[in-house]
Amino acid sequence: MTLKECYTALGGDYEDVLGRLRSERLVQKFVLKFLDDGSYGLLCDSFAAGNWEEAFRAAHTIKGMCQNLSFTGLGASSHALTEALRGGKKPGAEELLEQVKADYAATAEAIRAYQAEL
Amino acid sequence: MPCGKRGRETEKNRAAELRPPVGAGAIDRMAKEKILIVDDSEMNRAILADMLDDQYEILEAEDGLQAVAALQKQGANISLVLLDIVMPRMDGFGVLEIMNQNGWIDEIPVITVSAESSSTQVQRAYELGVTDFIMRPFDVFIVRRRVVNTLLLYAKQKQLIGMVEQQIYEKEQRSNQMIDILSHIVEFRNGESGLHILHVRRLTEFLLRKIRQRTDRYPLTDADISTISVVSALHDIGKIAIDEAILNKPGRLTDEEFAVMKTHSLVGAEMLQSIPRWGDGEKVLKTAYEICRWHHERWDGRGYPDGLKGDDIPISAQIVALADVYDALTSKRVYKPAFSHEKAIEMITGGECGAFNPLLLECLSTYSEELRDVLARDESESSTATRDVRSAADALMQTSGAGVSQRTLRLLDYERMKHNFFAAMTEEIQFEFTVSPPMLTLSPWGAKKLRLEEIIMSPKENDALQQVLGPGGWDDVGRALRATTPEHPEYTCERQVRCAGELRWHRIIARSVWSQDDPPVFQGALGKAIDIEADKAEREDLVRRATRDPLTGLLNRVSFIERISHRMWEYPESHFALAEVDIDDFKEVNDTNGHMFGDEVLHELAMHMKNSVRSSDICCRAGGEEFFFFLQYNTDIERTIDRIFHSLCFQYKDWPITVSVGVALGEDVGLSYEALYRAADQALYVAKGSGKNQYRFYDPSMEGVATDTNGQGERSAP
Numbered sequence: 123m124t125l126k127e128c129y130t131a132l133g134g135d136y137e138d139v140l141g142r143l144r145s146e147r148l149v150q151k152f153v154l155k156f157l158d159d160g161s162y163g164l165l166c167d168s169f170a171a172g173n174w175e176e177a178f179r180a181a182h183t184i185k186g187m188c189q190n191l192s193f194t195g196l197g198a199s200s201h202a203l204t205e206a207l208r209g210g211k212k213p214g215a216e217e218l219l220e221q222v223k224a225d226y227a228a229t230a231e232a233i234r235a236y237q238a239e240l
Numbered sequence: 241m242p243c244g245k246r247g248r249e250t251e252k253n254r255a256a257e258l259r260p261p262v263g264a265g266a267i268d269r270m271a272k273e274k275i276l277i278v279d280d281s282e283m284n285r286a287i288l289a290d291m292l293d294d295q296y297e298i299l300e301a302e303d304g305l306q307a308v309a310a311l312q313k314q315g316a317n318i319s320l321v322l323l324d325i326v327m328p329r330m331d332g333f334g335v336l337e338i339m340n341q342n343g344w345i346d347e348i349p350v351i352t353v354s355a356e357s358s359s360t361q362v363q364r365a366y367e368l369g370v371t372d373f374i375m376r377p378f379d380v381f382i383v384r385r386r387v388v389n390t391l392l393l394y395a396k397q398k399q400l401i402g403m404v405e406q407q408i409y410e411k412e413q414r415s416n417q418m419i420d421i422l423s424h425i426v427e428f429r430n431g432e433s434g435l436h437i438l439h440v441r442r443l444t445e446f447l448l449r450k451i452r453q454r455t456d457r458y459p460l461t462d463a464d465i466s467t468i469s470v471v472s473a474l475h476d477i478g479k480i481a482i483d484e485a486i487l488n489k490p491g492r493l494t495d496e497e498f499a500v501m502k503t504h505s506l507v508g509a510e511m512l513q514s515i516p517r518w519g520d521g522e523k524v525l526k527t528a529y530e531i532c533r534w535h536h537e538r539w540d541g542r543g544y545p546d547g548l549k550g551d552d553i554p555i556s557a558q559i560v561a562l563a564d565v566y567d568a569l570t571s572k573r574v575y576k577p578a579f580s581h582e583k584a585i586e587m588i589t590g591g592e593c594g595a596f597n598p599l600l601l602e603c604l605s606t607y608s609e610e611l612r613d614v615l616a617r618d619e620s621e622s623s624t625a626t627r628d629v630r631s632a633a634d635a636l637m638q639t640s641g642a643g644v645s646q647r648t649l650r651l652l653d654y655e656r657m658k659h660n661f662f663a664a665m666t667e668e669i670q671f672e673f674t675v676s677p678p679m680l681t682l683s684p685w686g687a688k689k690l691r692l693e694e695i696i697m698s699p700k701e702n703d704a705l706q707q708v709l710g711p712g713g714w715d716d717v718g719r720a721l722r723a724t725t726p727e728h729p730e731y732t733c734e735r736q737v738r739c740a741g742e743l744r745w746h747r748i749i750a751r752s753v754w755s756q757d758d759p760p761v762f763q764g765a766l767g768k769a770i771d772i773e774a775d776k777a778e779r780e781d782l783v784r785r786a787t788r789d790p791l792t793g794l795l796n797r798v799s800f801i802e803r804i805s806h807r808m809w810e811y812p813e814s815h816f817a818l819a820e821v822d823i824d825d826f827k828e829v830n831d832t833n834g835h836m837f838g839d840e841v842l843h844e845l846a847m848h849m850k851n852s853v854r855s856s857d858i859c860c861r862a863g864g865e866e867f868f869f870f871l872q873y874n875t876d877i878e879r880t881i882d883r884i885f886h887s888l889c890f891q892y893k894d895w896p897i898t899v900s901v902g903v904a905l906g907e908d909v910g911l912s913y914e915a916l917y918r919a920a921d922q923a924l925y926v927a928k929g930s931g932k933n934q935y936r937f938y939d940p941s942m943e944g945v946a947t948d949t950n951g952q953g954e955r956s957a958p
Contacts, residue, residue, distance in 0.1 A: 142379040143287075152287060159283055182326050183281045189377040190287055 123236045125150055132232035133195030133225070142192075152191055157233055159187065162226055169219055178207035181222070196225040272297040273319035273391065278307040278335065279353065280327040284376075288322060288353070291380050292387060304330025308338050309695045311348070312681060319391055321350045322374070325361065330697070336368035341677050345369035349390045353378075423473035436567055437473045439615060443563035445469035446614055449758060450603045451559070457599070458555045468556045471528040475535045475560050478508025506545045508532035530554040535561045540595040551597075558597050562604070565593050581612045669746070673699070674764040680705070686769070689739055708738045717748065721765045726754040734776070737769060744773040789861040791839060792846035800860035801913050804870045807858070808911045815873050816906040818916040819881065820924045821849070821888060823865040824898045824932040833895065841892050845899075852887040868920075877905065878937075885935045900927040901935035908938060 125146060129136035139149050165180035181204040188197030199221040206215040275292060278301045279285045289298045299318070301307040304327055311318060325332035332352065339345040349371040354361075362373065371390050374383055423437045448465045451458065479487060482504050486497045493501060509532045512525055534548060534557035541549030569584035579587070585608050587593055589601050604611070669686030673679070680699040687694040696702050700714055709717070713735065724731050729751040737746045750767025754760035787799035795803060808816060823829070823845065830838040842865065849859050849869055858870040873880060881903055888899045902924025909915040919938035927936040936942075 139377075142377060144380050148287075148290060151290075152283060155283055155286065159281065161281065176328070179280070179326055179328060183284075186281060186376050187283050190284065192377060 123239050125153070125236065128153070128232050128236035129192075131235070132193060132229040134229075135192040135194050139192035149191075153233060154237060156187065156191065156193075157230060159183075161187070165219075165222070169215075174207055174211045177211075178204065181207055184222070184226075193229060196222070196229050199225045274299055274314065274317055275387065276301060276307065276310055276314075276318050276321045278302075278304070278321060278327070278332070279324040281324075284324070284353075287378055288383065291378065291383050296387075303327045304332065304335045305693070305695055305697070307335045308679075309681075311339065311342075311344055312695065315344075316347045318348055319394075320387060321348060322353050322387075323350050323370075325352060325354045325365070333364065333368065336365065336370065338677055338679075340368060349394050351386060351390060419470060419473055422477060436571060439567040439571075440475065440560065440563045441469050441472050442614060443566060443611070444472040444559050446607075446611060447559045447562065447600065447603060448555075450607050451555070451599065453758060454603060455599060457551075460555070467524055467527050468531070468559070471524055472531060472556075472560045472563065474508070474512075474528045475531050475564060476504065476508070477511060477532060478504035478506065480511075481507045502536070502544050505533055505536050527556055531557050531560045533557070535564060537561070538595040539597050542595065558600060561594075562588070562596055562600055566604075569593065581608070581615070669769040670766075671750075671768065672764070672766040675762060690737070691740060710736065710738070717750075721750060721752045722762050724752045726752075726760045729754070731765075731767075734772065739771070744771055745776045746770060747772045792843055792861045794846050794850070794867070795858065795860045797860060797862040800858060800862070800868060800870075803858050805913050807870070807872070808906070808913075811872070812911060814906075815877070816911065816916075817871045817873060817877050817881070817903055818906075818913075818920050819869050819871070819884075819901050819903045819935075820917075820920040821845075821867040821869070822900050822924060822928065824900055824928075826865040829895065829897070837893075837895075841895075841897060844890070844892050845888060845897065848887050848890060849884070852884045877903075881935055881937075889933070898933040900924055900932045902927055902938065903935060904938040908940075 123131075126136045129139075136149075140146065143149050143152075161180045161183040165177055165184065168174075168176035168180060181200050185197060185200040185204050187193075188200055199218065203215065203218040203222050206212045206218050273296050275296045276299045277285050277288050279288070280303055282302075285300050289300070292298060296319075299310055299314070301310050307321070307323070308330070311321075321335075323332045323335060332354070336345070336350065339348070339350070345368070350369065351372045351374055352365050352370045353374045354376065365373070371393070372386050374386055445465060445468075448460060448468060452460045452465070482501060486493065486500055489497065509529050512529045512532060515525060531554075533545070534553050537543035537546065537548045537553045537557065539550060539553070539558075541547050565588060566584055569579045569587060570581060572578040585604060588596070589605050667685055668683065669689055670683035671686065672681045678698050678700065680696040680702075682690065682692060682694050682696070684694060690708050692704055692708060696705055699705050700718075705714060717733070717735075720733065721731050731750050731752065732747065734745060734747050736743045738744075746769040748767060748769045750765045752765045753763045755763050787795060789796045804816075804818070808814075823841070826838065826841075829841055842861070845867065846859070846861060849867060853859060853869055853871065856872065860868040860870075862868055869884070871877070871880065881901070885899070885901055888901075890897055902920045902922065904916045904919030904923060906916065909919045922942050923936040923938040926942050927934050930936070
């Protein structure tokens with residue numbers, strides 16, 4: 123699997139990220155780093171514990187990383203969740219969290235598959 | 241005028257020292273510039289770092305607090321901050337607020353990095369001094385371009401500020417020098433002592449500050465005070481036009497001569513009026529004009545040249561007039577000797593030397609002593625030089641305002657570097673506290689030792705700090721520091737501090753920091769805490785050993801005397817009794833049962849004594865089998881002594897122990913140890929002589945019994 127195929131599998135925009143970071147090496151480095159980030163775990167835990175402020179920050183961080191990596195799918199759902207948690211939990215946040223979980227799982231699966239073939 | 245000259249040379253040296261080499265802006269720096277990246281997401285930091293680390297040195301901070309700590313430590317060594325907004329513990333706005341409070345934002349550009357794009361957020365960031373924005377997602381080209389642009393912009397700005405500062409500084413120096421030259425010419429011609437101008441200036445400044453402190457009738461800014469003081473030197477400039485024969489005539493002037501002399505105020509004013517004026521110079525000339533023209537007016541309207549009355553005379557001229565008169569009185573002139581400071585004040589306040597504003601006279605007499613000290617310091621040449629440098633520095637601060645912070649900050653950076661280096665080297669708890677923002681900074685070693693953060697915001701509300709200092713500890717120290725003064729800012733105390741869970745004694749040595757305002761405002765403190773647990777334990781042990789009898793734990797004779805003398809001095813109206821106790825036939829106890837047994841008896845007796853007196857009473861083993869106790873009593877001392885006496889007679893391991901006791905009362909012999917001891921000893925002697933195992937109160941009839949071993953006691957134990 124090439125990096126470009128990995129992007130297709132996780133619903134990202136490879137042309138966009140390469141345009142900004144200008145080097146396949148950099149893109150690869152940060153894609154592989156994505157799974158090391160603890161924000162997703164923090165999001166799930168603090169959401170379960172009802173700590174909306176921390177959940178907001180975690181969602182916000184995920185959104186920021188997705189923007190930088192052009193992970194369009196997870197980026198969109200984490201953006202929606204961020205807004206649903208800004209200044210406290212708004213109705214519909216649970217559904218949005220489920221969407222983030224699904225997108226994250228797909229993203230993680232694609233990255234692991236790509237990593238396995240390196 | 242050797243002191244003035246030296247003063248100026250020193251100023252010049254200092255100016256050279258302060259002046260940055262031309263072009264020493266950010267561009268020419270050899271080392272890589274430092275960029276601080278503040279973002280809670282490690283990946284975001286890594287992406288930015290990757291984009292920039294080939295050209296810049298990258299520092300990273302995970303949240304706002306770490307960012308503040310880095311700024312605190314590195315100061316303007318950091319060339320640029322890339323700042324995320326949404327972060328735990330302290331967000332980006334919090335960092336910006338602190339950067340504003342400390343003035344860092346003027347020195348260090350900030351680019352905000354955020355996915356936040358709501359216009360209120362952007363607006364708020366701009367209001368807090370942010371230079372630019374970088375939006376996520378990052379684009380290598382945009383990030384690099386913005387960073388370079390911002391750094392170039394700041395470097396150019398710094399250079400420009402430096403150039404403007406330089407010009408203002410030089411201009412100011414030139415005009416001060418002109419004033420000095422002019423006034424020295426006048427001085428020289430007048431044959432006045434070289435110190436006259438200096439004294440008038442110092443006095444003027446002193447009185448201006450005091451009058452501002454006392455009343456708000458005259459709106460005087462710091463700049464006004466500085467201007468008036470500097471141009472006070474010109475007050476007699478009109479004397480240039482006066483014939484030298486009149487100017488330096490010994491003895492009284494004739495009426496005609498005096499009339500000529502009086503023209504100098506108007507002449508001086510006219511000289512100044514004809515100078516073209518513009519910009520800032522206008523204020524200086526206007527003040528000089530007021531002073532020249534009206535420094536011989538009188539509060540009662542009987543002065544010259546215009547006969548102005550009361551506050552129609554500008555405050556500048558009023559004060560220079562007073563300063564002029566004072567210095568004339570205290571200086572030797574061709575026509576008079578020098579009077580003492582006290583005599584001069586007396587003559588002025590007594591109305592012998594003209595009529596002045598009563599408020600000024602009040603200031604003069606209230607602060608008379610302080611004034612004398614200030615002027616006395618002027619006499620010493622070396623301090624004159626330092627002070628001139630200081631006033632030059634003050635003037636510099638005033639004219640170039642915020643710009644000078646450039647130069648100052650560079651020096652500060654150096655100091656900060658030095659401080660950080662030494663703080664890291666020494667194993668000491670060092671701290672720094674600022675009131676605004678309320679922030680406590682600990683040296684890295686100190687923070688580790690106390691298990692606290694290096695930077696603590698709002699320390700008063702910080703739980704961990706409370707644990708370390710104990711309840712009320714922070715407030716106690718804060719109160720004591722606020723109670724110090726700018727003149728005596730030092731403060732030392734000993735407190736228990738929790739170090740890694742263990743309470744240990746520390747000596748806290750600190751000094752308060754005050755603003756330059758008048759009156760000064762408390763701004764914070766700095767200092768260190770030294771662990772003295774080991775010292776303290778050792779000292780306490782030494783004190784204990786020095787004051788106690790090692791066998792019984794009772795006081796020894798020296799500390800007993802000290803203690804009771806102090807007690808009697810404290811309560812001179814009280815009733816006191818001193819009793820001397822001697823174990824009967826103790827030699828036999830020792831000889832029969834051995835010294836060990838003897839020691840046990842002594843110990844046992846001490847216990848009995850301690851148990852039968854109140855804790856506030858004082859017991860002592862003076863040596864051998866000789867004991868004392870000292871009581872404070874209200875009624876019926878006989879019953880008390882009787883009770884204690886019986887408790888001191890006991891069986892120890894089947895061996896009967898008895899004692900003889902001599903008692904002396906303060907009301908009989910007076911409240912001195914010597915008198916009490918002599919009397920108690922006399923009474924004990926009588927008790928021993930009357931068959932032991934009894935107590936005796938001293939009475940005067942015992943006098944002379946001392947040598948009579950068979951003396952007849954009158955009052956024996958029942």
